Amino acid sequence: MIVTFLDIVIAGLLMGGIYALIAVGLSLQYGVARVLNIAHGEFIMLGAFGTWMLYKMVGINPLITLAMCGPVLFLIGFFLHKTLFRSLLASSASADIFEGRSLLASFGLLFIIQNIAILTWGADIKSYSYLNYGVNLAGALFAANRLVTLLFAVVISAAFYLFLAFTRLGKAIRAAAQDPRTAGLMGVNINKVLALCFGFGALMAGFAGGLLSMRYPITATMGMEYTIIAIIVVVLGGLGSIVGSFIGGFLLGIIGSIVTYIEPGLALVAYYVIFILLLLARPTGILGK
C-alpha cells in the first residue's frame, strides 16, 4: 500500500517537473509581459522538434541540444515581443484591452507556427530513444530519461529563480511585474524587460520541449495540450507568481498521477474540474495576492 503510494507520488513528481518548467515560462509571459500566450505549447513543440531533428540527422546528444534550441527560441520570443506585442501594447487603450488582443494575437501565432511545422515535418508521430533503461529507485523502477528530465527541469527552474532573486536584471523584471509604470520611472527600460521576459518564457518552453522529446513521442499538434496544462498550473499557482507556478506544477503532476492510477481516462477531466473549481473558489490561486 505505502509502496504503491510512493510509486504514484514519484511518478507524479517526475511529470510535475516538466509541468513546473512549462508553467514558469507561461507565468513569466503573463505575469510580466501580460500576454496570455496561447502559442506557448507551440514553442514547446519547436523545442521538441529541434532536439529530434538534431539527434536523428546529426546525432547530437539531446542534452547538448538544449543549449542550442533554447537560445534560438529565446531570440524568436524576444523579437516577437519587440515587433508584434509591442505595437499591440502601444495601440491598446488599457491593460485589459491589451490582454484580450494579445490573447487573440497569440492564438493567430499558434496557427501560424503549428501549420508551418506540419508543412515542414509532416503531421505524423516522431520519436527517438535516449537513456531508455530502467533505474532502481528505492525499490521502484523508473526510466533513466525521466529522472534526467526531472533533474534538468528542477535545475533550470531553480537557476532561473536565483537569477530573478539576486541579479540586477532579475530585480528589474520583478519591479516591472509589480508596476510597469513606476518601474519605468525608476529607470527600468521597460520595453526591453518585457521583451526579455517574453523571450525567457519561450526559452523555458524550448527547454521543456527538448526534455519532453526524450520521454514521449512528438507530433506537430502536441502544443495545445501543454498550453492548457500550463494555463491550469499558472492559475493554480496564482497568475504571475513564479514560485506558485513551480509548486503548482508538482501539485498537478501528483494529482494527475493519482487520478491516472484510479482511472486513466479521467486525468484530463480531473485537471479541468480542478481548474474550474479553482477559478470559482479562488481565482487568484494558492499563492496569488
Add this chain to the structure above:
Amino acid sequence: MDITTFTSKRSLVSGSVILIIFIVLITVPLYAPGYAAILLSSILMYVILTISWVMFSGPTGYMSLAPAAFFGVGIYASAIIGGKLPFPIVVGIGGLASFCLALLVGALTLRLRGIYFAIFTFGLVMLMAHSLLFWELHVTGTRGRFVIVMGYNTIYYYLLGISMLLLLTSYLIRRSKYGLALQSIGQEEDAAAHTGVNVTMLKVTIFAISAFFMGAAGAVMATKWTYIDPFIAFNPFYSFMPVVMAIFGGMGQLYGPIIGAAILTYLEEFLITKFAEVYMLIFGTILVIAILYLHDGLVGLIQKWRRRIWGERYANT
C-alpha cells in the same frame, strides 16, 4: 429637404436592400445548383455563431470563448433526440439546452472579470469534450453517434430562419434600453450598477439568449455532418472562429460580423479541401494582421475610405 424626410429616405433604401437580399436568399435553392445552398449554409452557420457572440461580448467586452460549448450542446441534443421528435422541436430543444447551460454558467462565472472569464469559458469547452468522451467510452460504449440526415435545402432554410430571427433579436436589443445598458457595462461596470442597471441579471440573460441561437444552429448542423463525436461537437475551433470573424468584419455595425463571417467562410471552403495547412496558416496570419491593423474591422476601414473620398457627412461632435 429637411432632416426627417432625409433619414426616412435612407431607412427606406436600407429597408428595401434588406428585403431584396432576403428574397434572393430564400429563392437561392430554386435556381442555383446544390453547392450554393451548401456554401450558404456554412456561411449562415458562422454568421449565427458570430452575431450571437457579438450580441454579448461586443458591447460588454467580456471575451467569451464558450461558443463551442453551446454549439456542441445543440449538436448533442440533435444526436440524442433527433428522429424521435419532429425536427423543429429538436432544434428548439437544442437551443433551450444551451440556454439553460448558459444561465447556469453565467450565474456562476460572470463575476469573473477580464482574462479569467476568457480562460474559464475555454476550460468549459474542454471539460465538456473530455467528460463526454469518458461517458461515451465507459458508459454507452461508443465513441461517437450517427445523426439522422436532413436534405441540404432543409438545413439551409432552418439556418436562414434562425439567422433572420437572430438578426431581428440582435437589432431590437441594440436599439433598446438594454443595449445601452450593456454598453455601459462594457465601459464602466461599477458605474452602470450605480445608475440602476441590474448588471448581473442583464449579463446572464443576454449571455443565455446568445447561447440559445448557437445551440439551435448546432442542432441543425449536426444533421449535415451525419457522424459526430465529443471532439467534433466540442471543437475549440468554433470558439475562436466567431471571435476572429467579428474582429475581422468589425463590431461597430450589425453587418460587420456578417461580412467577416462570409469572407472567412468562403476562404475556408475554398482552401480547406485542397490545402488545409495553408488555410490555417493564412487564417492565423489574417488574425494577427486584423488585430494589429484593423481596429474597427473591414467595416471601419470602408467607412474611413468613404469619409476620405466623399468627406464627412456629419460634423464631428
